[in-house]
Amino acid sequence: MNIQSITIKDIAKALNLSYSTVSRALKGSYQISEPVREKVLAYAREHNYRPNLLAQSLKNKNSRCIGVVLCTIPNSFLGEVINGIESIASSKGYLVIITQTNESLENEKKALDQLTMRAIDGLLISVSTETRDVKHLEPYHERGLPIVFFDRICAGLPTHLVQSDNEGGAFELTKHLLDQGYKRIAHITSPTHLAMTQERLKGYRRAYREAGLSVKEDLLKHCAHGGAIVAEVEQALDELFSLPEPPDAILAASDRMTQSSFQYLRRTGKNIPEDVALAGFSNFSAPELFSPALTTVVQDAFEMGKRAAGLLIERIEKKHKPFDPEKIVLPVQLQVRASTQQTITK
Amino acid sequence: MNIQSITIKDIAKALNLSYSTVSRALKGSYQISEPVREKVLAYAREHNYRPNLLAQSLKNKNSRCIGVVLCTIPNSFLGEVINGIESIASSKGYLVIITQTNESLENEKKALDQLTMRAIDGLLISVSTETRDVKHLEPYHERGLPIVFFDRICAGLPTHLVQSDNEGGAFELTKHLLDQGYKRIAHITSPTHLAMTQERLKGYRRAYREAGLSVKEDLLKHCAHGGAIVAEVEQALDELFSLPEPPDAILAASDRMTQSSFQYLRRTGKNIPEDVALAGFSNFSAPELFSPALTTVVQDAFEMGKRAAGLLIERIEKKHKPFDPEKIVLPVQLQVRASTQQTITK
DNA sequence: TTGAAAGCGGTACCAC
DNA sequence: GTGGTACCGCTTTCAA
Numbered sequence A, B: 001m002n003i004q005s006i007t008i009k010d011i012a013k014a015l016n017l018s019y020s021t022v023s024r025a026l027k028g029s030y031q032i033s034e035p036v037r038e039k040v041l042a043y044a045r046e047h048n049y050r051p052n053l054l055a056q057s058l059k060n061k062n063s064r065c066i067g068v069v070l071c072t073i074p075n076s077f078l079g080e081v082i083n084g085i086e087s088i089a090s091s092k093g094y095l096v097i098i099t100q101t102n103e104s105l106e107n108e109k110k111a112l113d114q115l116t117m118r119a120i121d122g123l124l125i126s127v128s129t130e131t132r133d134v135k136h137l138e139p140y141h142e143r144g145l146p147i148v149f150f151d152r153i154c155a156g157l158p159t160h161l162v163q164s165d166n167e168g169g170a171f172e173l174t175k176h177l178l179d180q181g182y183k184r185i186a187h188i189t190s191p192t193h194l195a196m197t198q199e200r201l202k203g204y205r206r207a208y209r210e211a212g213l214s215v216k217e218d219l220l221k222h223c224a225h226g227g228a229i230v231a232e233v234e235q236a237l238d239e240l241f242s243l244p245e246p247p248d249a250i251l252a253a254s255d256r257m258t259q260s261s262f263q264y265l266r267r268t269g270k271n272i273p274e275d276v277a278l279a280g281f282s283n284f285s286a287p288e289l290f291s292p293a294l295t296t297v298v299q300d301a302f303e304m305g306k307r308a309a310g311l312l313i314e315r316i317e318k319k320h321k322p323f324d325p326e327k328i329v330l331p332v333q334l335q336v337r338a339s340t341q342q343t344i345t346k
Numbered sequence C: 001t002t003g004a005a006a007g008c009g010g011t012a013c014c015a016c
Numbered sequence D: 001g002t003g004g005t006a007c008c009g010c011t012t013t014c015a016a
Helices: A007-015 A019-026 A035-046 A053-060 A076-091 A107-119 A139-143 A166-179 A194-212 A228-244 A254-265 A301-317 B008-015 B020-025 B036-044 B053-060 B076-091 B105-117 B138-142 B166-179 B195-212 B230-241 B253-269 B301-317
Strands: A065-070 A095-102 A122-125 A147-150 A159-165 A185-189 A220-222 A251-253 A278-279 A297-299 A327-330 A333-335 B065-070 B095-100 B122-125 B149-150 B161-166 B185-189 B219-222 B248-251 B278-281 B293-297 B327-331 B333-335
Touching: A007 A019, A007 A035, A019 A035, A019 A278, A019 B149, A035 A301, A053 B053, A065 A076, A065 A301, A076 A095, A076 A301, A095 A107, A095 A194, A095 B166, A107 B333, A147 A301, A159 A166, A159 A301, A159 B161, A166 A185, A166 A228, A166 A251, A166 A278, A166 A297, A166 A333, A166 B149, A185 A228, A185 A254, A194 A301, A220 A228, A228 A254, A251 A254, A251 B161, A301 A327, B008 B036, B020 B036, B076 B095, B076 B301, B095 B105, B105 B253, B122 B301, B149 B230, B149 B301, B161 B166, B161 B301, B166 B185, B166 B195, B166 B278, B166 B293, B166 B333, B185 B195, B185 B253, B219 B230, B230 B253, B248 B253, B253 B278
Parallel strands: A065 A095, A065 A122, A122 A147, A147 A159, A159 A327, A185 A220, A185 A251, A251 A278, A278 A297, B065 B095, B065 B122, B122 B149, B149 B161, B161 B327, B185 B219, B185 B248, B248 B278, B278 B293
Antiparallel strands: A297 A333, B293 B333
């Protein structure tokens, strides 16, 4: 479909000018006489001239589009990240194209294919749970596509990274739970090969260590699809509560895992926080409206989007200058609410 | 940025063929000899040939992209609609480009501009609260851009519409509240000029009428930004609870309004459902986890996306055939929970 | 069956 | 300052 009204050639013919003159006039080129410029601009305005961005992109080899790859759009955390990205991108005149992986590496590759065939100027990516390395990204990186990782970063490419303080968040949350007297804190999280998972585990372990306690490995559960499938979270919980010593607290690694755990506990008649405490990395918009109100580690999603987009666009626009890969770690915020506060000490 | 490896011309030169032959071979054109075709395909595969979609689009005047315009991405209802759209679009090989209006007509126009300059093949749009007519869409429609309205439809264009049964949903919810003994049901909703608002009001009024009661007009509150701004919802509630006869129930028209109302009631110490009942059009993923569990009218968001995308792509692919504008009204589902069930009758 | 060439809409180099 | 023209990568008509 092409909704083009008139082209540069039409203007040139109508005004008896050459294509190049019209093109220059339209771009406000310095050396075009005032009268000609005005004539062109007036005609263009009057006939509602609109440049064909496809043609421009083809010629200029840039599209003023940035591609975003993430696992899923309907997600309170990622939704806000997207808004952060858009706020920066649109202010700089970039269109944002979002693609979803649904946690599949296959889809991730397809998305990259689609995006790059359309000549995006840069890429923001939060990898899928299935992604173990950056092999599929290397060809693009080598050809000069600016890439910035956000949220779920993946090592191996000398480029910018923007993420939350996963280690710190997990540490604080675990410490809080231990302080509240919970001792058997189950951690439901993503596959170990993800850097994010490792970082959170590190914080979790550090809190135990600093409390002089040892981690029970059977309380660590990894969901292959990062909680995207409710059944995998339920299975993890089934296993946890079948243990000789079941957990007295659940630390979930994402919105989806937190919610599925919540529903599970509710359904199986466990009282929160008396029987089991529940807390998670979560950006629900109203965690205080849950019953009980939910303790969360909140990430600055909007800021993450802004920073990632900012770094990406900077790289795009200083294309040929070398740069130092930056790693931005955004602070997270522990919000303690009723779901982890027991009145009596165990 | 262009991540192109090799072009058709490269292949042609390497194989000593003409551009056109290569182009045809790549497309599997019928009249290309088997050996030539295989040679081209093999070479292309080996050298990782990837077509330049921009060039194809420029030439073919179609881009296999569809544009989506909606108010905001981080929204549980619209997020699911997007997924519905993507499920159909990607299965048919279309890339989806989503743009947000944030409830501003100005942004809506800009988004349309961006999308059409990039030659989208079709448009899915849920208009902003500020949008009163389709004037800004007419030029595109007239030039042949297939358009399908979804969710917030806007009359005036002979095209497909996909929406929820707003009238029925509001009717059922209001009837339910009346049945529960609530008499002064406040309705917090969007501006009256939106068709959706009118339809819901119609259902609301019908329920009152059928119950033999008359509607108190001072219980109807319209939020100019559709609830996007928390303050406007709070102001509406302030006004409602300053009335000589304050409401005993709140019927909110969207997720955002429902949530803001919930927070307001909580903050001002009103008990739900004893002091005030609360219910709304809402697609929260876990309304049962709220305290109290929330009565909702749930829309089939995913289906809405699927149907809208399906109709659009059908129109795109049968471009020149005439068509009958269809209006699809999807059923909604009333889910009664604790927030509207009082134990004692007033 | 294959090739030559024009053209999609714009840009930019090179002349004048 | 302005014009002529080649070219971005691909498609397609027309000829051979």
